[in-house]
Amino acid sequence: MSKIRKVRYSYLPQQFYDPNLIFKEMEKTVRRGDFTLGQAVDEFEKNFQNLLGVKHAIGVNSGTDALKVGLNALGVGYGDEVITVANTFVSTVGAINEVGATPVLVDCDENFCINVDNIEKAITSKTKALFPVHLTGAMPDMNKIKEIANYHNLKIIEDACQSILASFDGINAGNWGDVAGFSMHPLKNLNVWGDGGVVVTNNDELAEKVRLLRNNGIKNRDEVEILGYNTRLDTIQAVVGNWLMPNAKEASKQRIENAAFYDAALKDIPQISVPYRPDNLRQVYHIYQVCAENRDQCVEYCNERGVEIKVHYPIPLYRQKALAFLGHKLGDYPIAERHSQEVMSLPVDQYISKEEQALTIETVKDFYATH
Numbered sequence: 548m549s550k551i552r553k554v555r556y557s558y559l560p561q562q563f564y565d566p567n568l569i570f571k572e573m574e575k576t577v578r579r580g581d582f583t584l585g586q587a588v589d590e591f592e593k594n595f596q597n598l599l600g601v602k603h604a605i606g607v608n609s610g611t612d613a614l615k616v617g618l619n620a621l622g623v624g625y626g627d628e629v630i631t632v633a634n635t636f637v638s639t640v641g642a643i644n645e646v647g648a649t650p651v652l653v654d655c656d657e658n659f660c661i662n663v664d665n666i667e668k669a670i671t672s673k674t675k676a677l678f679p680v681h682l683t684g685a686m687p688d689m690n691k692i693k694e695i696a697n698y699h700n701l702k703i704i705e706d707a708c709q710s711i712l713a714s715f716d717g718i719n720a721g722n723w724g725d726v727a728g729f730s731m732h733p734l735k736n737l738n739v740w741g742d743g744g745v746v747v748t749n750n751d752e753l754a755e756k757v758r759l760l761r762n763n764g765i766k767n768r769d770e771v772e773i774l775g776y777n778t779r780l781d782t783i784q785a786v787v788g789n790w791l792m793p794n795a796k797e798a799s800k801q802r803i804e805n806a807a808f809y810d811a812a813l814k815d816i817p818q819i820s821v822p823y824r825p826d827n828l829r830q831v832y833h834i835y836q837v838c839a840e841n842r843d844q845c846v847e848y849c850n851e852r853g854v855e856i857k858v859h860y861p862i863p864l865y866r867q868k869a870l871a872f873l874g875h876k877l878g879d880y881p882i883a884e885r886h887s888q889e890v891m892s893l894p895v896d897q898y899i900s901k902e903e904q905a906l907t908i909e910t911v912k913d914f915y916a917t918h
């Protein structure tokens with residue numbers, strides 16, 4: 548059996564095959580000596596606003612910080628509870644913890660987002676905000692979440708880190724919540740050469756507060772309005788973001804097309820279950836994830852044959868050691884638990900070829916034909 552890699556998961560070497568093009572743009576920034584906020588960040592924020600049709604986009608240091616600053620701007624802090632989903636990337640819960648609030652977890656649905664039917668049961672007199680996570684680039688029923696938030700007088704913050712250009716009922720991720728956070732981590736759909744994040748909001752007052760919070764609360768050269776953080780979007784990273792922004796729409800279209808190709812082929816494999824695909828959801832497939840019988844063996848089989856398949860995530864967040872203080876135990880979140888055993892992620896990025904996808908499908912089929 549050959550150990551040669553035939554289908555890679557990471558596309559970064561392809562994406563940045565010619566870094567000189569971006570270096571040239573950076574040179575302009577260097578010659579201006581414009582290293583904190585400045586022109587590239589201003590441009591980036593305008594571009595991001597236009598891309599999502601949102602009133603304010605404010606660049607910060609990472610997706611995690613976008614969520615932390617967003618929560619802080621909403622006034623979430625000590626003694627407050629924030630409702631989020633049992634299986635997400637750790638920083639959703641990390642951000643809640645950083646502002647001193649308590650995460651309250653709700654199980655996920657078959658499309659990996661929060662089960663909206665279980666949210667109301669989790670609301671208490673301390674609940675301050677609902678914090679849906681648009682995991683994989685899917686979104687939960689945001690109309691329902693808005694309805695619940697309005698009825699109980701709660702804020703909404705979207706963890707949109709995986710879902711740039713996703714939409715529900717034709718409204719883009721980032722436009723549903725009071726605030727939302729996006730990530731530009733190298734593995735996200737719009738990425739930079741390190742860390743970067745964006746807070747978006749349609750609320751002028753919140754935007755003003757976020758702008759202060761990200762820059763030590765400084766109003767102008769001499770006056771400090773509030774205590775904040777240093778979490779500015781790095782100017783050099785904004786150059787990379789600006790460079791990639793014109794391709795963002797095409798990249799998500801390509802991912803959607805690639806996902807449809809997988810969906811059509813995988814639905815014929817009885818051991819694979821493809822999540823439901825609601826008509827009013829535009830899922831952007833940061834991750835293309837299906838449930839697979841005998842998952843670990845299937846992933847191993849494919850990887851041994853040079854077809855890289857990943858698992859997001861083998862241990863659900865609620866059972867991680869870091870969250871032990873919440874007192875959860877095995878089985879508290881049965882869907883998240885089952886997903887941790889069954890999900891696998893196939894490469895779906897905008898650079899994957901149809902041949903690579905076909906080989907991935909064939910390898911998965913071969914596994915089930917022989918096991």
Ligand SMILES: *Cc1c(COP(=O)(O)O)cnc(C)c1O
Binds near residue numbers: 636638682708731732
């Ligand atoms: C990546 C990610 C984050 C954090 O983003 P960073 O830029 O890595 O800090 C938060 N939530 C989710 C769901 C993510 O996927």
